[in-house]
Amino acid sequence: MLRVRFAPSPTGYLHVGGARTALFNWLLAQRQQGVFVLRIEDTDLERSSDEMVEGILDGLRWLGLDWHEGPAAGGPHAPYFQAQHLERHRAMAADLVRRGRAYACYCTPEEITAKRTAAEVAGGGWKYDRTCRRLSAEQIAAFNAEGRPHAVRFLVPDGTTRFDDLVHGPIEFDHANLDDFVILRSDGQPTYHLSVVSDDIEMQITHVIRGDDHISNTPKQILLYEAMDAPIPRFAHVPLILGPDKKRLSKRHGATSVMEYARQGYLPEAMVNFLSLLGWSPGSGDRELFTRDELAGVFDVSGINGGNAVFNQEKLDWFNQQHMMRLPIAELATRVKPWFEQAGLWRDDYSTSRREWFFAVLELLRPRAKRLDEFVPLGRFFFDDTLDFDERAVAKHLYPAGIGEVLQALLVALDHLPSYDPATLEVCVRGTADAHGLKASAFIHAVRVAVTGRTVSPGLFDVLSLLGRDRVRARLDVWARSAG
C-alpha cells in the first residue's frame, strides 16, 4: 500500500510551491489508491503558530486536497504534529548512539560558528572537524560532571550514497561532502533530519515527494534509515516554481499564498489544473483542461519534469476563465455570491424567485470575466439602478442632434412590443433607427450608454431583454428628454 505525506512547517501560509507538492502527493495517492498523510512539522517552536496551521489546512481544503490521516482527520499515528513525538525522536537518537552511529558533541554553537566563519573567510567550505569524536572517556566524563550540555551528531561513514530519484533518476553523493550533522540539539530538541526520518519510518511512508531543495538532504536521511535498519522510501524531488525573474517564487513576486488567489477570485479548479501542469505533463496529447478527478486518473510521477518552472499568471487567468465557463451555472452563482455581498449588491431573491434571471445575467457575463471578482464591475448596471455614466461616452453618443427624438420614438415602440426577447428587441431598435435615418450602430451605441452608462457591455439586445421593460423605460426616459 502506497503511503505518501505532505509535511509543511507552519511557519507561513500555504504557498503555491507547497500547494503543488501537496497536489502531487494527493494525486499519486488517489491514482494508486494509497494513503495521503498530512503531518505538521512544528518543531521550530519559535516560528510555528496555530494560526499558520489553520491557514495551511484552509489552503488544502480550498484546493480540495483531502487527507486520509492528519490533523482533524485523525489516524493510527495521531497526533499528526511532529513536536508531539519528541520522545520517540529522542529515543531514536539514543538508539543511534547505542548503535555507535552517533555521538555526543560538546562543542558550543559559538565555537562552531567561529570555526565556520573563519573557514569562510579563508575562502572555503567547512564541515564539522569531529573534535568531539576524538574525546577521551575522561574528557567526556569531565564534561558530563560539570553539567556541560551536548548535542548529538550522526557519524557519517565513509563511502557514497546513491538513490534512484523518481524524477531525476540516479543521484549519487560522496560522503566526503557530508558532515556529521546534528540530530539532537543541546537543549534536547531533535532537528529536522531526525524528526522527519523518525516520523516517516513510524508512519510507514513509502514515497517521499517533496521540493527539489531537499535533494541534498536526502543522502543524510537515507543514512539515518540505514542506521536504523529501516526500509528506505522512494524519493521524488519536484522542481521548484520560479517567479518571472527566474528566482525562487517569493513575496516580492506578488501573491504567493494560495488563499490570496482565492481572495482574488480564482477558482480552486483552475489553480489545481494550472499547478498540475507546471512541471508535469500527462505525456503526448494536446489536452490541458482537466478536473481534479481527471488528473487523479492519469497522474504519474514519471511525467514530472526535471527543470524548474516559471509561474505564469496569464496562463492561470486563462485556466480560470475556462473553468468558469465549464462550471454549472448554479455552481457559478454560489461562487460569485460573496462578491455581490461584499459589494452590497446581493439580494436574496437572486437565489429564489429571480434565480433564473440571475443565472441568465451570469451567463452573459462569464465569457467576459477572467476572475470571480469581475462579475460585479462587469454587470453592475444589472444590479444597481444608480448608473455610473461615462461622461465622454454620454457626450459622444447621446448628444448628436436628433438622438433624443429617436429615443422617444423607441420608448413608444418598446411599449408596444408584445414580447421582450432579444430577437424582437433587435428588430424594434434597428427599425426605429432606420425609420429616423439613423445608422443602427450609432443608435445601438446611444441606447447602450443610456441604459448601462458605458460603451462596453454584453450584446445590447440581451441586456435590454434581461433588464426588462420597466428598467429600460425608466433609463431611456431620462435621455429621451435631455439628449441631443
Added chain:
RNA sequence: GUCCCCAUCGUCCAGAGGCCUAGGACGUGGCCCUUUCAAGGCCAAAACCCGGGUUCGAAUCCCGGUGGGGACGCCA
C-alpha cells in the same frame, strides 16, 4: 568556494536516434464573426544554449564548456 539539479518558442509542455519542414497551450500580431467588449473560429511570427564526439543518421546518447537554479545551520 564545494556539492547537487536543470537546459526545446517570451512562458508552460510534447518529443524517449530516422515519424521533425520540431507539435500543442498561454501571451503577442492579423483576419473572420460583430452594435461595443469578450468568448469562439482561422492564420502568423516565435525555440532544439555552445563545442566536441558516437552513429549511415541526433532535439533525442556520451563528454566538456557556458548559463540558470538549489543546497551547504544546534531552520524546516
